[in-house]
Amino acid sequence: MKKWIRSLSLLLSLVALTAVISGCGSTALSSRNVWKTDQKSKTITWGVKADTRLFGLLDTKDGKIKGFEVDLAKALTKQMLGKNAKAKFIQVTSSTRMPMLKNGNIDAIIATMTNTAERRKQVDFSNTYFYAGQSLLVKQGSSIKNVKDLNKQKGTVLGVVGSDSVENVQKVAPNATVLQLTDYAQAMTALKSGQGQALTTDNGILYGMSVQNPGYVVTGGTFVSEPYGIAMDKNQQQFEAAVNQALKEVRANGEYNKLLHKWFHNVKGFDYEEAAKE
Template sequence: MKKIIRYIGVMATLCAALVVLTSCGAKPLSEQNVLNNAKSTNTITWGVKADTKLFGLMNIKDNEIQGFEVDVAKALTKQILGPKGKAKFVQVTSQTRIPLLTNGNIDGIIATMTITKEREKQVDFSNSYFDAGQSLLVKKGSPIRNVQDLNKAGTTVLGVVGSNSVENIGKYAPKAKVLQLSDYAQALTALKSGQGDALTTDNGILFGMAIENPGYEVVGGSFTNEPYGIAINKGQTQFKGSINQALKHIEKTGEYNKILYKWFGNVQGFNYGEAKR
């Protein structure tokens, strides 16, 4: 019996050593070929917003994330992997999306992420799939009607940590005080409680908030150009190429426009033509 126990102990030690050696020799997930992994598992894992109406919002009835970007991701997955390809979704925020990508927890980010030179130092982007523009959400009757009005003394603007909207306010309304929240839900709550005079981010996101909150409106038009791209880890040339090809295909076939119109076609005040690719 003692020999058997020693034998089991030795085998367990060898197995543990093998696991360690194997894991040490393997590449980190972020450095593996994402396209090959996706094909082998028949799955692409996308990072999406779950607090942003129209783009990605959690449905509390079935715990499924729904929205424009979710539908685009599903369409791209089918084009890349075939009709039986599966799209898996992981909830991200403006703060967590890049760390989750670089750690290999997700394959790509499709989460209202503007293509900027600063972000291109960390990740690669696909071609743009949506053209947004930064705007303002205010309570109806507010004296703030455009970004210039934010320069008035004592004005506080609400934004979200990790978005480039806050940086833009520094350029367009340098006299305004900025209060940053962790996500859009908290930013909207802060606006309603009077902690700020206006909430700023991309117009598509703000129109989603206005739909659910009739006492608030989007004002000032678009004062920036915010092209959204799908972010992937650097070095994933094949995956990036596949995404761009798939985007081109769904645009050419009209599938993209159907998805866009499904979510934005009837949003009052939203310029469908500007966003359309």
């Protein structure tokens, strides 16, 4: 009997301890000051894409994620915390980036994320760091020249889960069928296999895909503006202010333009002035 009582007592103690730990973790997450934490650690943890050429793509040779957004995050980190500061990168997708931010796995999202009114209900955005526009990627010689053709022909357009591009194309081409894939690599494979007549997302991403896949071209101009912003959790005003100040400084000192040219100089038809708009 005494043994049973001791076991029950131990079990109740463990349950209570778990509740305390969980409660503390929840409180810490909801009330943490990202900027003060990062200043103390001299580290900013960024959520970046690893499947998006030119912005964030995993290099299988060395296992590192490389791209414009990765380099910009490094520049911002040093601008914010000093030359010895560290930028830490965690891979996200269009569907996982918001939950990972809310869970505290990352401090900020810099992952081709468009600043929209709907998203601003959940997160705050920095000033624009890349001004993109939604377009279409098609096989060279395709009868789909623009989004109107897609609507007229009642074609199938490919998109990625978690991207607002899917919602946008449904509005402008309601007759088209939308097929959503997990990531851009799968979407490109689906386009090549004929599962869709076009792939839609931001033109910056599509330019990268066209470079990687000769015979596929960006077409139709842009039919929706897609300004990219760095997403942060709500109530992180100090961190947001620091990010915006750093963005202003890297634009002013020429680092921003240097990175833009580094990653997009080989992209046919790329408009530097358009991309650099704030």
